[in-house]
Amino acid sequence: MLIPVMLGVTFLVFFIISLTPGDAATIILGNGATEESIKELREEMGFNDPLIVQYGNYMKDLLTGNMGTSYSTGKLVSGEIGQRFPNTFKLTFSAIFIAILISIPIGVISATKQYSIFDNTGMIFALVGISMPSFWTGIMLIIAFSLKLGWFPSSGMDGLQSLILPAFTLAIASTASITRTTRSSMLEVVRQDYINTAKAKGVSKKNVIRKHALRNALIPAITVIGLEFGILLGGAVLTETVFSWPGIGRLMVESIQRKDTPMVLGCVIVFAVAFSVVNLIVDILYAYIDPRIKANYN
């Protein structure tokens, strides 16, 4: 599954980048470069070859584990990504962790106490959270917690302290959507007959919610969490920019601006792999949470 996805993704990205206007050689050389040097470089880098040949060459290198060198810095793409990806992973992982920690309890309580003041507040909170663009949230958090209160640094990546604000910023939107999903799927489950049966059997309210309802309600929630993780990887672009976090999202955007094709492709491949792996994990989790799914496979 992973391999056709990769082939498709690299192919698409390669052609889209080459369709975008602007000459890579001119951009690489920058201000003041002469016509001849641009021509020479174009020849040297193989920009004059037909696109399909360029793509073939790239794939050939990729299969031997060589992602090429960056046009703009001349460094190895794999090295650069190796440096940046762990940072993004750290950020998104913390964000999803925070999101789960907040959203599942709120979702469950909102559902069990539907239309209560808690439910209403929770849902307003979710609506606000989902509506705030992350760059705005980020700036607001910086103003409040770095500028006014001085609790956290506003930028950079020095230890746990500097992780908190960006992770929260990133988590807020996801928290909102996971909360809403958890709530609605809980609402559906608590109306099922087997919940009534459990209650009739005299199972304590706590146990009904935790063991009977929540576990069944988690399936859609986990699907959303998996998807959110992917969205977070992409959404990290803005958060990384606002908080000067040296992650791969920023690297990708900067590379697109510089028309640094090997670097963009490298980033996209890493994103695609990460997304696929997360979804694989989600599939495995389904089986763990819901024995019926496991039974289907046997």
Next chain:
Amino acid sequence: MLKRLLAISLILVLVLGTLAGCSKPAEPAATEEKPAATEEKPAEPKAEEPKVEVKDEISIALDSDITSLDPQGHNDTKSEAVSFLLYNRLFKLNTDFEVVPDLAESWEQPTDTEWVIKIKEGVNFSDGNEITSEDVKFSLERSQEMPKVKHVLGEVEKIEVVDKYTVKLTTKTAFAPFLYSLVHAGASILPKAYVESGDEFNNPIGSGPYTFVEWVSGDKVVVEKNENYYDKDNMGQTSTITFKVIPEGASRTIALETGEVDVIHSLQTMDINKVVDNSDLTLYEKPSTRVDFFAMNNEKAPFDNKLVRQAVNYAIDKEAIMIVAIDGAGTAAESVLAPSMLGFKAADYEFNPEKAKELLAEAGYPDGFDMTIWTSGDDRKRIAEIIQANLMESGINATIEMYEWGTFIDVCMKGEEESLILGWTSNPDPDATLTPLYYSGNIGGMNFSRINNEKLDNLIISAREELELSKRVEIYNELHEYIMDEAPIVPLFVKNNVVGANAGLKGVELSPQGLWNIEKIHY
């Protein structure tokens, strides 16, 4: 009970969140708690003595990461700022744009095309090896090979070693701006042995006032003071300098306000007042060499008519444009180059719509005409809108067409446009701007106005070949008058370089190219 509590606390969080977002900067809250340097040594808790702590490290915010530690592997100002600390060149520029010797001890010109340069003896790279003429020859020859900087020494034909400390450079033609090409980061002197060792600049070795410590991609570059620096008068003043990459403008300003960074390499003009109003911060401004201009396609009617081009020059209100485009952080441009450039002479048109109408009538367009303005990016769109309104006053009906940057440059070089808005940052020597932008041989290249004028060509060439400074200045004076009369473009404004810094810092200097002599900055 629990329900209530939870509900109340949630509402509180919401309300607080909103308040935090709305709070006005007028409150003095931010200045009360200054977390700047005090964390370092809390050793003496005596309350009476005013704390005199001298912070021995500074951090400088950059808006993008450097591209390379190889001074010949980049061509941008951020990387240059770091390269200038790590390496020396034969000559350097002072804050007034004058060439002063760095590694060069003395130099002479036996003929118009030969330059014999003697370097200082006993200057060492940070690995302890002495700089010799072999390193100079190697570095300059390497510079001619490296794609990003090969244009810098394009005029050099050959480089010869005369003795251990002397090199002879031969240029292809008599080339007046030659010394200016040696101040570029691409002409840095590198240790031959190190470069040949194949380390790829992971642990670069130079001779500069600072030595390399680490580069965390996308995050920071750290350098520390070179205690053995040869030039005792220009030693580094702070033990450690950290360049922090903060791409977002507002975040950069906040980082300066919270004291996380001490200097902002380029402050966004929007935040100038924030810095001015804050007593803990100081604003530094100096006109740059960047001229933003409105170029008319001189090949296309009606702009092939000089009177029309002059009329457009009269029709445009540069002051208004400057306020909108760069929040007033600059000056209205008075010729095609910035005033800091050699041989500059103001030859401006005043803002006079009536005069513009008269000229248009004289040129045969009493009712004006229709035209299009091409440009790219939000900032320039705002400039275009003002120009549009200005031209309307004089009876010219302009429409604006926006392009994506890559396409924009592409189509403009092909000359498909009628008029366009662009900016150009000049290298120190005027020739580096005049030749690409106004020489007829560069139509199809950077000659965006596509002016093809024999007299102008001759002026450009004779200035670059004139080795005597005073005569060169005269030629440029004449050139400014002539080109502004021909009016191929409307020069709009010269942007200021704007640097924000902690008020406690000393030695912050700017040149027309921005933050300068970073080694001198200290608390």
